[in-house]
Amino acid sequence: MYDLIVIGGGPAGMMGAATAGARGKKVLLLEKNDILGKKLRITGNGRCNLTNSSPIDDFSQSIVNNGKFMYSAFAAFDNVGLINLMQSLGVSMKVEKGNRVFPASDRSADVVDALGRRLRQNNVEIRLNAAVKEIMVSDSRVGGVVLEDGVNIKCGRVLLATGGMSYRQTGSTGDGYRMAKMHGHSIIEPRPALAPLLTGERRFKDLQGVTLENVQVRAAVGSRQAEQQGELLFTHFGLSGPAIINISSYLSRKATFPLEIKIDLLPHFSTEQLAERLYQCLAQNKGKYFKNALGGLLPQKMILLLFEKAGLNPQKQVDQAGRKDVDQLARTIKSLTVIVSGFRPINEAIITSGGINTKEINPSTLESKKIKGLYFAGEIMDVDALTGGYNLQIAFSSGYLSGASVVV
Ligand SMILES: Cc1cc2nc3c(=O)[nH]c(=O)nc-3n(C[C@H](O)[C@H](O)[C@H](O)COP(=O)(O)OP(=O)(O)OC[C@H]3O[C@@H](n4cnc5c(N)ncnc54)[C@H](O)[C@@H]3O)c2cc1C
Structure with missing residues (x-):
């Protein structure tokens, strides 16, 4: 039996899974693509603007919607934490114009590979080509997930990190909105941003x-x-x-x-x-x-x-x-x-504005206020920022906080 199932192998889901794994939790990461981090690989024109080196307290100035909601997540894991983590995984970083932080190699694949190593170090089980159809809920408690192929996997805690609705070819097709809505969450209408x-x-x-x-x-x-x-x-x-x-x-x-x-x-x-x-x-x-x-x-x-x-x-x-x-x-x-x-159409937007209403998420744990055991992280939430590395930091910080909040 797993302690946590993570839906979505983007930066938010990978960070959530690795963080819970590092705390000794038995974690299953489900990703519908045949690789992890498909969108992460194309970030920053393939160079990955991972974060920004400005003081974390200044990040809210660059967050367009719900910056305050991110305070606890940034306090739990900030840009310095992310840069240190990458360096500990063998990825050296450099800072460019506008305090934008990139891997020194200019290769986003190095970031994805490093996260893969972190998942393996923390014994996270990864299943690729595993599309989740729905989350099982009874009496306002998570009971597990149902895969597209009909297989049920039981678990009392699920982290939903399926991303937004742009660049659908990377896997972010809005599945998570539908799954959360089924169980009473309201969705702020997804719209193109950074478009x-x-x-x-x-x-x-x-x-x-x-x-x-x-x-x-x-x-x-x-x-x-x-x-x-x-x-x-x-x-x-x-x-x-x-x-x-x-x-x-x-x-x-x-x-x-x-x-x-x-x-x-x-x-x-x-x-x-x-x-x-x-x-x-x-x-x-x-x-x-x-x-x-x-x-x-x-x-x-x-x-x-x-x-x-x-x-x-x-x-x-x-x-x-x-x-x-x-x-x-x-x-x-x-x-x-x-x-x-x-x-331009939402599919061509760099980010989705809108998503799970942050009023329905506890900002200190990122657990749903409606469904016990359901957590959110990353772009699926109604938080979006300007360019400069802020959106990936939002994904990593929220992934970290949700993974760290899982108590069994
Ligand atoms: C072209 C482009 C360039 C960008 N460049 C930058 C940049 O340089 N810096 C920056 O800060 N931000 C950048 N961004 C934004 C950044 O990529 C996103 O904010 C970030 O990827 C969001 O992470 P996430 O984990 O929430 O979602 P995603 O990265 O979208 O990951 C979600 C994952 O969930 C999976 N999934 C979805 N539905 C299911 C399902 N039903 N079952 C199983 N798995 C599922 C998807 O396949 C996907 O792998 C860029 C975006 C684009 C499109």
Whole structure:
């Protein structure tokens, strides 16, 4: 008889299983894929941005939904604990821009292999190709699980760590939501987060492939203003890149479309400084068209769009351009309006916003408040963060706390 059955061999499930195993519990880990950590392998473009080296108390600033719910989990196992664990398993780590922590080898497979070693060290039994169909519950107590092939496995404690709903090919197909809902849990509607944005404005499609290294994106979210700075990429469907991906998480459950976002294309200039700089460009380019006199401040492919948005005639000569035109262009560059029509589909989102309602989970143990012996960890819970390694830390910390909370 097992002390704990873990459903899902992602970072949350593997950490939960290994932690309970390290405490002498007899653990069975069930994973429906033929390998562990299929999503973990593709994180950080195959390099795995494992966590962030900022102080753990600052993590809540980067968690978009239910950061406070994570306090106990972070206190139980934080980023330093995770980095030390990886190093003890032979994976050295390095820190990059934005305090992002990666394996020194740049190989996410090294992280997955290390977790596999940790599971074996702690005698966790692993069954691959084992899809769970449902959790058995009677009198509000867990009784075990039923596999897709009809096999029943009895156990009084189950950790549900089946992930969210994005990148379904990695195994996260939303099974856990259905299983928890069957037993009375409420699910905050799963929506795409950390997702590219669509625009119906055809002229932005002409910019496909243009990348801007440092822009500031702003959007009104209810009564608040969300802001993100970083790279922006124009694509055939609209907008992508880190600044867009991050702001999408703030829009995920609050925005109604169509929605206006504002992009400051040159945030290191004030509007006045930019107008001054444009003037200098014009002075140095007399005899040219205004549109060809901007001194490489922005990619040439963007200029016609900016003139159109600013209501300026691109055929105007530099000598005909007055202060009003320059000021208007500067204002447009500092606050380019894009009408966003929605998100790319949830399957293309990096993370799912929504999931098991955190009000129904005890934050100190991650046990369900509705079903005795049912625990949750990772993306299945209604917690999501910006990019930077925070989402994996959420998975590892919650996996650890749930595994450590199992008392037999
Ligand atoms: C492209 C991409 C890049 C990312 N990069 C980063 C990054 O660099 N840093 C970062 O912090 N975050 C990153 N993330 C987010 C991160 O991968 C997730 O937050 C994390 O994997 C969630 O872990 P989890 O264990 O909760 O769920 P998952 O990793 O989704 O694992 C859930 C597991 O449960 C299994 N499962 C599902 N249903 C069943 C069932 N019925 N029976 C048995 N098993 C089942 C699945 O097969 C899967 O293996 C990225 C996400 C994507 C999509």
